[in-house]
Amino acid sequence: MRHRVSILLAAFLAAIFVFSLDDGRASASHTCAAGPSVCGQNSGLVPFHKDAILASLIWPNAKTGCPKMAIWMRPSEYKPKDYLNPTLGGVFSGFNPKYLELVQGGFGLTQLDRSGWSRYAPDLERENAQLIDVCGLQESIDSEKFTKASIATLTDADIALTDPFFQDAGYSRGLSYNLFCMGQEAGIDGRLYVFGLHDKGGNNGGRKVNIFDSKTEQWVWRGTTCVRSGWETDPTGTIPPHCDPLDETNTDPPLASDMKYQRWYPTTVTLPDGRILILSGTDQDTSVGDALASRTKVRQPVPEVYDPRTDKTVALENARKLLPMYPRAFVVQTGPGKNDWKVAVTAEVDPERPLPGQPGGPNIRGYDPFFYIGNTHLLDVQAALTDPNIHVPASNHWTHVAKALNAHEGAASALKVRIFADGTWSQEVFSFGGDNGSGSDEVGMVEKINFSDPIPAWQRLSDLVLPATQNNMVILPDGKLLVVGGRGAGVNTLHYQMFDPADGSRTDLIESSVPRHDHSTALLQPNGGVWVMGGNRVQLIPGGNENLAIPVTEFYQPPYFFKGPRPVIEKTPYRLHYGKTFKLRVSRGEIGSVAILRTGPVTHNWTWGNRYVELPFEAGEHGRLDVMAPPLPGLAIAGDYLLFVVNKDGVPSEGKHIRLRPSDEQLEDEDDHDHGA
Numbered sequence: 001m002r003h004r005v006s007i008l009l010a011a012f013l014a015a016i017f018v019f020s021l022d023d024g025r026a027s028a029s030h031t032c033a034a035g036p037s038v039c040g041q042n043s044g045l046v047p048f049h050k051d052a053i054l055a056s057l058i059w060p061n062a063k064t065g066c067p068k069m070a071i072w073m074r075p076s077e078y079k080p081k082d083y084l085n086p087t088l089g090g091v092f093s094g095f096n097p098k099y100l101e102l103v104q105g106g107f108g109l110t111q112l113d114r115s116g117w118s119r120y121a122p123d124l125e126r127e128n129a130q131l132i133d134v135c136g137l138q139e140s141i142d143s144e145k146f147t148k149a150s151i152a153t154l155t156d157a158d159i160a161l162t163d164p165f166f167q168d169a170g171y172s173r174g175l176s177y178n179l180f181c182m183g184q185e186a187g188i189d190g191r192l193y194v195f196g197l198h199d200k201g202g203n204n205g206g207r208k209v210n211i212f213d214s215k216t217e218q219w220v221w222r223g224t225t226c227v228r229s230g231w232e233t234d235p236t237g238t239i240p241p242h243c244d245p246l247d248e249t250n251t252d253p254p255l256a257s258d259m260k261y262q263r264w265y266p267t268t269v270t271l272p273d274g275r276i277l278i279l280s281g282t283d284q285d286t287s288v289g290d291a292l293a294s295r296t297k298v299r300q301p302v303p304e305v306y307d308p309r310t311d312k313t314v315a316l317e318n319a320r321k322l323l324p325m326y327p328r329a330f331v332v333q334t335g336p337g338k339n340d341w342k343v344a345v346t347a348e349v350d351p352e353r354p355l356p357g358q359p360g361g362p363n364i365r366g367y368d369p370f371f372y373i374g375n376t377h378l379l380d381v382q383a384a385l386t387d388p389n390i391h392v393p394a395s396n397h398w399t400h401v402a403k404a405l406n407a408h409e410g411a412a413s414a415l416k417v418r419i420f421a422d423g424t425w426s427q428e429v430f431s432f433g434g435d436n437g438s439g440s441d442e443v444g445m446v447e448k449i450n451f452s453d454p455i456p457a458w459q460r461l462s463d464l465v466l467p468a469t470q471n472n473m474v475i476l477p478d479g480k481l482l483v484v485g486g487r488g489a490g491v492n493t494l495h496y497q498m499f500d501p502a503d504g505s506r507t508d509l510i511e512s513s514v515p516r517h518d519h520s521t522a523l524l525q526p527n528g529g530v531w532v533m534g535g536n537r538v539q540l541i542p543g544g545n546e547n548l549a550i551p552v553t554e555f556y557q558p559p560y561f562f563k564g565p566r567p568v569i570e571k572t573p574y575r576l577h578y579g580k581t582f583k584l585r586v587s588r589g590e591i592g593s594v595a596i597l598r599t600g601p602v603t604h605n606w607t608w609g610n611r612y613v614e615l616p617f618e619a620g621e622h623g624r625l626d627v628m629a630p631p632l633p634g635l636a637i638a639g640d641y642l643l644f645v646v647n648k649d650g651v652p653s654e655g656k657h658i659r660l661r662p663s664d665e666q667l668e669d670e671d672d673h674d675h676g677a
Contacts, residue, residue: 032510037562039509040496042532043555044146046137047159049123049166050130051115051551052533053519054184056192056601057134058214059640062574065657067526067599070169070212071533072129073115073519074180074198077171077228080116080124082235083109087124091547092117098237103227105245107200107290112180112519115537118550120159127170129179131217137165138527141555149513151541152548159550169212174219176228177208183268183326185276185608186600187308188638188661190214195278195306196263199251201290202367203297205264205283206252209306209313222257226250246287260315261300265325270609271305272331272341272633277381278304278313279345280323294365297356299323299349305385319384319397322349324372324437326604328413330611332427332451333634334378341634342378342399344451346431347407349373362438372437374404374458376449404458406445408434412473412483413606416501417635419628421616425635427451428501430461432483433468442467442488446499446506461504468493470605472522474530475612476558477595477644477652484532484556485516492517492542496556512554514540521602524610526642526655530556560651567591567645567653576629576641576660584617584625589647591619594627596641596658609637629660636660 032039052071059067075083083099084092095109118124140146145161148154169175180198187193191213197206211220226243227250234242243250252262263281270276285296301320306313329345350373354361362369377398384390384397411434419425430448435441444464449456464471464483471486471493481499485492496509512532516522521534532554540549571585576596584594595614602608613636617627625645630636642655 032508036557037559040556040558040561042510042512043141044148045151045154045514045552046141046146046555047154047162048533048551048553049126049162050128051519051535051537052521052553053180054601054603055521055523055531055533056184056186057523057599058192058212059190059657060214060217062657062659065526066135067657068217069132069134069523070129070192071132072170072179074112074128075178076129076180077175077178079127080118082231083113084117084124087117087121090119098235099231102237102242103231103245104200105286105289107286111538112536118537119547120156120550122163126166127168127172129168129170129175131167131169133165134525137162138525138555140165151514151550151552152544154550154552169217173217174221175210176222176224177206177210179210181265181604183263183266183278183281184601184603185268185270186598186639187270187276188274189308190640190659192601193268193276193306193308195259195268196266196281197252198264199248199286200245201293203264203282203284204286204293205262205281207258207260207262208252208255209257209259209311222255223253225253246289248286251286257311259304259306259313261302261304263300266300267327267329268608269329269331269343270637270639271381272637274308274638276306276308277329277343278306279329280325280327282325297364297369299370303379303384305381314385314390316381316384317391318387318389318394319379320393320395321377321398322370323347324349324370324407324409325368326606328408328431328606330415330429331634331637332378333425333632338632339382342380344376344378344401344429346374346376346404346413346429347372347409348375348377366438368438370437372407372409374407375400376402376404376458402449402456402458404431404447404449405460406434406443406447407436408432408447409437410434410469410605412471412486414473414475414481415611416475416479417611418614419616419630419635423631425452427635430473430481430499430501432473433464433471433486433488435469442469444468444488446504448501448504461499462506464493465495465497465506465508466491466493470517470520472516472520472532472602472605474522474524474607475597476524477528477597477655478560478646478650479593479595479612479614480558482530482558484512484522485520487515487517514552514554515542519604523602523607524597524642526657528644528652528654529558529561532556563649563651565589566651567647569643569645569653569656570623572643572656572658574658576658578629578633578660578662579631580629581626582629584627584645586623586625586645586653589649589651591617591625591645592648592650593646594625594644595646596636596643596660597655598637599640599642611636633662638662
């Protein structure tokens, strides 16, 4: 965490806001007096049973239209009772020394692991990976059972109200690895793919490719490590010998499905052909122990491409580039053909400044010791894969296209696609705040770039209300951009902010009492509302007693919930095909836009592949619409989407789950049935 407050910034903020001080100061009171039709409205606090550091909608039964949500925190393959001392006096009582010895190999645990403790005793027995019944919990929220606005006032009875909607989804369902700070993608087959692992501590990576199968609600079996199985058999360490946790073959045993390089904080991108690109990531040599590992830090410059059909990866040694942690990356269509696409990456390690460990460079032992710059490139993955010199180290197949004013490291970012009736399209990427890496200040700068312009260039929009990184952004069904949370210069942004992509303007909405920055998440729900989740439990009560803090979600209803009747999608196909017209039947109002929003994971401040795609349509009589599906896979990656219609007043329908798949591919047990009568 960075805590830098300049004299001028402090003076400015002091003149406007009143602060309550804590280790991450909370910003002051700000209310939106115009009412819910302008500001939207939050629910009361909804108790969660884990920090939703990752959250992803999954679709176990596509025909019901009701998703579940996968969430997890660290360590995702254990329960809190494994690594915590028994609770004494209703407070956090420290870490289990046997766990530190037998599992961590002497690597320490931190406040993130303190977050696994809960004053609600049943949660100490829950696995750190959970499945949530989204529709059941949403129904409970809608019944207004949750009205409290203060975490400290929630009772065990309040917390127990959400018990029925949570199920263990970790070790008991086949997970043997810690998936904290990993790259994850929703595949075109509806499964959740997770790349890398968290080996005992920050920057320690792994090679694993873990898969959660949404149909079976189980993890694809990747075996178990002898460290994990040893702990399960003998957590007291009384039956020697236990495997040495500093030997990486005992924490990351080789499998044929492994990546070539060990990665922590990698970015992954589902490609139009169904393969998945893996970028960046960090690793350290854990065999030397906690005190020395940070001196061995490496940033992986070699991309890899994983093929779900073969369950194997190939390394693009010919396309090396040093990128940020979790570089923001997006597939963009670059021409009229099916294969005219590339992957846009919006920043890189500054090539003009020294690297960690070099004279004048940052201290290599730092958490993220790199300088970043807003150089934006396109990677030609297809050319790199067919290059006969794919295994020869080089920096080929990258094309520089633009430079942003800021690298926007740690910033919320997302892609909005609009397809026009004349067959053209726009592809706009937005980045909100962030910084330039090691030692740099957070900024309030907001920028966008349209990759469909003849010469793409970054443009500056209205600034955030405060400088911030670690914020979240959700594209809403009406195309507006909701930004929540973040922190800059030690000040929490509690404001919700709405950006209008048409003119780049910002509208300040409501303010939450719950800080949402490090490890917070926000995810669009089928009803068009947003679940705002996550953050480290120990930081959720600024200036208060962390032992009283529990994870909570807020259900945010955007202003369109309060602007009149919602249109209703009476009938829609479940399966869409590229370039084909499909028919909708809607009621309650004249329709102004139709959009599909890809569903999938959000973690560490951005929604991985969750693009918004607005579709052209023609309106007929009696609520009938002829809608053109995306013409090319580079504009809308195949997979699961929510389909919304929005009326002329800007009010969206509830979303219908649809699946976009190439017409020459068919999933087992899948058909083209309609939703509705």
